[in-house]
Amino acid sequence: VKEVIAVGLVGFGTVGSGVVRILHEHREKIRRETGCDVIVKKIVVRDMEKERAYPLHGAELTTCVEDVLEDESINVIVEVMGGIQEAKDYILRAFDAKKHVVTANKDLLAMHGEELLKAAAANGSDLYYEASVAGGIPILRGLVDGLASDRIQKVMGIVNGTTNYMLTKMTEEGMSYEDVLQEAQRLGFAESDPSADVDGLDAARKMVILSTLGFSMQVSFDDVDVQGIRSVTQKDLQLASQLGYVMKLIGTAEEKDGAVAVSVAPTLVPKSHPLAGVRNEYNAVYVYGEAVGQTMFYGPGAGQLPTATAVVSDVVTVVKHMRLGTTGKAMSFASRSKVLQEDSDIYSKYFLRVHMKDETGAFLALTKSFVQENISFDKILQLPLDDAKAEVVIVTHSTSKKQIQQVCESLDSQYMEMVSLYRVEGE
Amino acid sequence: VKEVIAVGLVGFGTVGSGVVRILHEHREKIRRETGCDVIVKKIVVRDMEKERAYPLHGAELTTCVEDVLEDESINVIVEVMGGIQEAKDYILRAFDAKKHVVTANKDLLAMHGEELLKAAAANGSDLYYEASVAGGIPILRGLVDGLASDRIQKVMGIVNGTTNYMLTKMTEEGMSYEDVLQEAQRLGFAESDPSADVDGLDAARKMVILSTLGFSMQVSFDDVDVQGIRSVTQKDLQLASQLGYVMKLIGTAEEKDGAVAVSVAPTLVPKSHPLAGVRNEYNAVYVYGEAVGQTMFYGPGAGQLPTATAVVSDVVTVVKHMRLGTTGKAMSFASRSKVLQEDSDIYSKYFLRVHMKDETGAFLALTKSFVQENISFDKILQLPLDDAKAEVVIVTHSTSKKQIQQVCESLDSQYMEMVSLYRVEGE
Numbered sequence: 001v002k003e004v005i006a007v008g009l010v011g012f013g014t015v016g017s018g019v020v021r022i023l024h025e026h027r028e029k030i031r032r033e034t035g036c037d038v039i040v041k042k043i044v045v046r047d048m049e050k051e052r053a054y055p056l057h058g059a060e061l062t063t064c065v066e067d068v069l070e071d072e073s074i075n076v077i078v079e080v081m082g083g084i085q086e087a088k089d090y091i092l093r094a095f096d097a098k099k100h101v102v103t104a105n106k107d108l109l110a111m112h113g114e115e116l117l118k119a120a121a122a123n124g125s126d127l128y129y130e131a132s133v134a135g136g137i138p139i140l141r142g143l144v145d146g147l148a149s150d151r152i153q154k155v156m157g158i159v160n161g162t163t164n165y166m167l168t169k170m171t172e173e174g175m176s177y178e179d180v181l182q183e184a185q186r187l188g189f190a191e192s193d194p195s196a197d198v199d200g201l202d203a204a205r206k207m208v209i210l211s212t213l214g215f216s217m218q219v220s221f222d223d224v225d226v227q228g229i230r231s232v233t234q235k236d237l238q239l240a241s242q243l244g245y246v247m248k249l250i251g252t253a254e255e256k257d258g259a260v261a262v263s264v265a266p267t268l269v270p271k272s273h274p275l276a277g278v279r280n281e282y283n284a285v286y287v288y289g290e291a292v293g294q295t296m297f298y299g300p301g302a303g304q305l306p307t308a309t310a311v312v313s314d315v316v317t318v319v320k321h322m323r324l325g326t327t328g329k330a331m332s333f334a335s336r337s338k339v340l341q342e343d344s345d346i347y348s349k350y351f352l353r354v355h356m357k358d359e360t361g362a363f364l365a366l367t368k369s370f371v372q373e374n375i376s377f378d379k380i381l382q383l384p385l386d387d388a389k390a391e392v393v394i395v396t397h398s399t400s401k402k403q404i405q406q407v408c409e410s411l412d413s414q415y416m417e418m419v420s421l422y423r424v425e426g427e
Numbered sequence: 428v429k430e431v432i433a434v435g436l437v438g439f440g441t442v443g444s445g446v447v448r449i450l451h452e453h454r455e456k457i458r459r460e461t462g463c464d465v466i467v468k469k470i471v472v473r474d475m476e477k478e479r480a481y482p483l484h485g486a487e488l489t490t491c492v493e494d495v496l497e498d499e500s501i502n503v504i505v506e507v508m509g510g511i512q513e514a515k516d517y518i519l520r521a522f523d524a525k526k527h528v529v530t531a532n533k534d535l536l537a538m539h540g541e542e543l544l545k546a547a548a549a550n551g552s553d554l555y556y557e558a559s560v561a562g563g564i565p566i567l568r569g570l571v572d573g574l575a576s577d578r579i580q581k582v583m584g585i586v587n588g589t590t591n592y593m594l595t596k597m598t599e600e601g602m603s604y605e606d607v608l609q610e611a612q613r614l615g616f617a618e619s620d621p622s623a624d625v626d627g628l629d630a631a632r633k634m635v636i637l638s639t640l641g642f643s644m645q646v647s648f649d650d651v652d653v654q655g656i657r658s659v660t661q662k663d664l665q666l667a668s669q670l671g672y673v674m675k676l677i678g679t680a681e682e683k684d685g686a687v688a689v690s691v692a693p694t695l696v697p698k699s700h701p702l703a704g705v706r707n708e709y710n711a712v713y714v715y716g717e718a719v720g721q722t723m724f725y726g727p728g729a730g731q732l733p734t735a736t737a738v739v740s741d742v743v744t745v746v747k748h749m750r751l752g753t754t755g756k757a758m759s760f761a762s763r764s765k766v767l768q769e770d771s772d773i774y775s776k777y778f779l780r781v782h783m784k785d786e787t788g789a790f791l792a793l794t795k796s797f798v799q800e801n802i803s804f805d806k807i808l809q810l811p812l813d814d815a816k817a818e819v820v821i822v823t824h825s826t827s828k829k830q831i832q833q834v835c836e837s838l839d840s841q842y843m844e845m846v847s848l849y850r851v852e853g854e
Contacts, residue, residue, distance in 0.1 A: 018718075022576055022577070022718050023576075025717075026576055026577065026578055026717075026718075029576075029578055030575075030576060032643065032762050032763075033575055130573070136716075136718075136719040136720065136722060137722055138568075138569050138572070138573025138574065138722075141565075141568060141569070141572055141573050142565050142568070142569065142573075142724075145565070145568055145572070145740065145744065146557075146565025146568050146569075146737075146740055147565065147736065147740060148457075148460055148739075148740045148743040148744070149449055149450075149453055149456075149457060149736055149739030149740045149742070149743050150449070150453065150736045150739075150740070151453055151456060216459065272704075274701070274704055274705075274725065277699075277701055277704050278701075289563075289736065290452075290453075291445075291449055291453075291563075291732035291733065291735065291736040292563035292726065292727065292732065292733045292736040292737075293563065293726070293727050293730070293732070293733055294726065294727070295563060295564055295565075295724070295725060295726030295727070296723075296724075296725035296726065297569075297722070297723075297724060297725075298701065298722060298723035298724075298725065299719065299720070299721065299722030299723065300719065300720050300721070300722070303720070305718035305719065305720070306718065306719045306720055308718065309574065309576055309577045309716065309718040309719040310573075310719075312575075312576030312577075313572065313573055313574060313575045313576045313577070315576070316575040316576050317572065317575070324751070324753045324756060325753075326751045326752075326753050329751060335459050336459075
């Protein structure tokens, strides 16, 4: 094995420049770990002329991806360009050229993970993607290696930093959704089109990756029941707080009797729950194993250096495999056939707010709708809303998604307005 | 490679029987992961006659360790007998017989880790010990693999479940140290001789392992500055709470300018700090990396199945290595020479309680003692103690261990009594 391992970097934005910096600054530790010098030899950029804010530390810039793919001295490709089709094409060509690939591209992995992993294995190549989920937290390793001997029952976490920042500000500073979104955009935490974050799509892609690894089933994006935070109001947060809850955008993936359910939704957790204390842009993932019980992994969910650290740790793994001659032997993406839970099997507690006429018999009618569906109450709070109407806040005991849908229809038919409906987790 | 991997288990107590159970119950998942059936073939026990509470799932009992060491069909030894000298002897003999070893024995690793790792490498054997620190939390993997590319600056955590349970009860239920110790002993959380837990020795051994891995320096038990929780009083907890802190027994290991300091001590953390929310027998370890920032690993610190899960995950790793032909290639225990920090370089905030005469000039004299050592105050609280005396509670700004020692001497010489002195972390 060579004593210098050359890396080709595709993409030189925030994360890419972080990778160059960490490989440079931590060269001594990496040499201790791997016995090699790991250097970035070439960097593929879109525009040579664009002024670079970051030092190159000896790497050569090119606009031509073939310069990297056809360079036989380069063994490892780090893909941090983002996007899907082009990135996928490059990665497949890298495998054809018997190179190993490390990527931070969650969209690509969520969409084409299985195909890419098979192509890697077919070419004796490694493919690692720790940075694609929860930035600096080594959660994929935790799932695959650390809990290898356990049966994962549930994975639940805060996997999107932008929305967690927004919900933290809304909760702690009483800001409205619109104001906090503007602030997040101004600070660069949110994109000008915030949809991927606030509509839960980014979190859903991460849950695809986590649930596929956790349950060894090829879950796809369409299998995830996704709800974002656009409709979360201050009033929701305040009433939830009165009943002892904090709102978080939470992804859950659960297996029961061989079938899985994966969702992303604004969810209430008790204030004493460890996820309630995960603030601002931090991420945290809970893993429930049959034997181990509950474990949690916490850390920065994004950011230049945390994400680059995860990328470089994957590079270190690949380099170790190269030295050991064990590349291309990662376990396959999913060894079990996918089975999804029915709505009638997906159980949870729910928090709901109903507006109804403030008149004799209204509350009885409301109660009957729940009794009909065999749903019992854990907590109830009734408040006057205005002269004619009352607001009722209910936390149910555990009930199926199907039951709660039927209650919604029943209330609707009686002109009661379901203002908000959220899952409650962690009790 | 064979399709059945036989394990020899040395020790059949709580953890050992958990290992048998998990290997049995999760056989299908482990086969998916490794391509092999992993079975416990023989179990070494002290007493054949003793009635066994646990099923053997086909394993054969023996009182003779040679039955396992000389059985060529057994490739992996799991040592969960505890103790030091005998366990060390068995493990070394296992390496001589070219077997791989997984152990949960923190005392042994903290004392003889380097020697054992060298013996493993010399024989082409694997030695893994994830379960030795923080039971079910895959923290050693997190340090070694997940953060491989980062420079670890600090490791800080709650690594002893018994004392965390005790401090939680003292804090939340106002129980005295003596009462909570009795309860913990009654519930089986604490030994009849509780010294290893309450004097911080168990935590110190875990910090030896964490700091040796984190900094790649061979830290030894004697290098750890250890203080237990015997002297923690309700009054300490109440005054700390008034100033916004919670008491935890915390191990810290920090590197600064190439030198490390490792300690275990009752320590105050702000109520909003994530470690403050780690309750009862749970453990949590914070890792600060130069690039990644702060990450935390949380989970059960002990218990039959969590610990057994960590052991079996190590067995899975070893079996994968056997199939790949890469055993005996784990990186060495410590590649840098050990350098320890001087007391004058170890900085921290401190919380201290002083009793002094309640008379004009006393507070001025107290203040002068701190000014002399160039220590400034972050928070001060003075309360009358009795007719003649006052209690002053001080939280300092960051100051060196040497400075605080000199203040203690100065107060002592002026007949002021330093009632309590604790580090403050996490601000």
